[in-house]
Amino acid sequence: MKMIIATLAAVVLMTTSTVAFAEQFEVINTEGSSVPGCQVTNSCFIPHTLTISVGDEVIWKNADVATHTVTSGTQRGGPDGVFNVSPFFPEDAFSHIFDEPGEYPYYCLVHPWMKGLVIVQDAMADDDNAETTPPPDDGDQKSQMDEQRATPTYDAEHFVTTWIISTPGESIIIPTGELTGTYSVDWGDGTITTEAGNAIHEYDDAGNYTVQVYGDFTSIRLGGDPTNAVKLHSIDQWGMIQWTTMESAFRGASNMVYGATDVPDLSNVTDMSHMFAHAHSFNGDISTWDVSSITDMSSMFASATSFNQPLESWNISSVTAANGMFRGASLFNQPIDSWNTSSFMDTSFMFLDAVSFNQPLDSWDVSSVTEMSYMFTHATSFNQPLDSWDVSSVISTSSMFWFAESFNQPLDSWDVSSVIDMERMFESAHSFDQDLSEWHIIPDGT
Structure with a gap:
């Protein structure tokens, strides 16, 4: 029978001598x-x-x-x-x-x-x-x-990941887009190469391989190739890479877990859209990240079905696009009421299918938001007050509470005079029975 030689912390080889009297x-x-x-x-x-x-x-x-x-x-x-x-x-x-x-x-x-x-x-x-x-x-x-049991150490400058190779002769690709210069890759099997653009490497044997990247490497975009993305097993270290984008960086990396203890340098990044979309196993603590430069977080955690980590300390004051941010993040239920959302313009689909989410949002400044369609669709647990929101700029609330089966909060104070699309706004929101007679609705948007 084969024995896995585990390099991860706290995994001990079967051949290690056991403690006295142990069974x-x-x-x-x-x-x-x-x-x-x-x-x-x-x-x-x-x-x-x-x-x-x-x-x-x-x-x-x-x-x-x-x-x-x-x-x-x-x-x-x-x-x-x-x-x-x-x-x-x-x-x-x-x-x-x-x-x-x-x-x-x-x-x-x-x-x-x-x-x-x-x-x-x-x-x-x-x-x-x-x-x-x-x-x-x-x-x-x-x-x-x-x-x-000691945690492996790496050169502090290197971006380090672990990949799973299931069969001999299998390859992995490090897709970089067009923003990366010349960089080096230590593929974890004794091979080190110099690359410019996408890097590909074939392994002779199956196993887990630690891949270290360093040099003028500023972006990774796994989202374009789902068959390659599933081979990524873990992010182990961010290193000193000066990232330029995180758009679709780990999209589709459904087997990826998180082991990094350092934080990425995001000072040159504005786009984190789809960063962890469909990363079903991801549940890393990223609460200390500096995201103050980010403007686009659309679909960042879409279908990240294991993710449920604190984000309350994030400075998202520059974010304009939050549409689909937690769409399908079925376990997410963390407080985010303290966020500065004054730059938000699009929150459509933001909590669609976020079936666990039920946190206060009444402190949010949504005065710049124009799109709220599908925002709480099928957010079946959500039932928090929203009457303090200034929705005077909102144009669409289509399907906003569609199948939000628990929601039953007063909204009579809302100024909906700019809304031109309310189709299915409360359809199948079975608990909702609030009085909306004070709303000023302009027929057909005229």
Whole structure:
């Protein structure tokens, strides 16, 4: 059986010597778990819940015919970095030694219905072993384990990502658009090349490869090739790249998780539209980014179905386009009421299908907004006051609350005299029963 040599933090090789008195436990990734249904009986991982002691080792084995991941964390909160093996191929195995008490939920990034739980209790000394002296090299062993668990370090200037190569002879492309000059790529297999424009590289063997980019490299645009985007596994470091655009940078990178602890230099960037669109696994903490230069955030998190991180500290005072920003971001429910939205002009589709979102927005300045069509369509949880909004510049509210099934807030104070399209504004908003008789509506926009 193959052994995955995990380079990620906190993943320990099966060949590592175990702590004295520790036990080994086995968890099977069951056959057929790649098809929904095993979650009904908690049989995607067997056992679903495993209780062990501090210092014990858990060995996961993939008995399925499909490739999975075993990733600590939850689908709602995202990966927590304790352990992660990806990809987890059929017949592979890996292990992790738990040295802290607590509960460790985990799941599969590829098949998110697959979930398990490891409960780690404080080790209880056995009476027969109460006077047993630990081996003299116990401290050395701990140092070795800590060294193995250390986060990899890279040249601070490099932009670092990890890619998954599933079959020998497979290639990846680093698409740059037209804004990048001459740069170098360390492909992680011993090959370093100098590039100008798009870079492509073929790998002899399957595996995970750490790719480092440096030089006059200012943009990446995965959004044009979805078959290539899905091979990106993680963003590990932003480096000192001076980015010029983030438009569609990681669009379609559905398997991408986030491990970077530094922040990107966005001082020359104005466009972040579609940056994480359809990045289904992405749930990175990006709360400390300086986005003060950005004007376009349209569809930035569209269909980023795992994303639910704080953004309240962002300075978005320059943003004019927020249309579709959280469209289909089904878990997002973070406070953003403190945003300076005075430059917003288009909020259409902004929360369409954002089914978890239910945060106050009454402090927003929307006086410059002209487009609100489909803004809360199918935002089924949303029910917050909006009566303080100045909508006097809005031209279209078409389908604004269509299927917003929970919404029932007074809007009678709105000045809708500029609106020329209200088609389906409250259609299927089954809870809404507010009095709008004070609205001044001009028939046919005349």
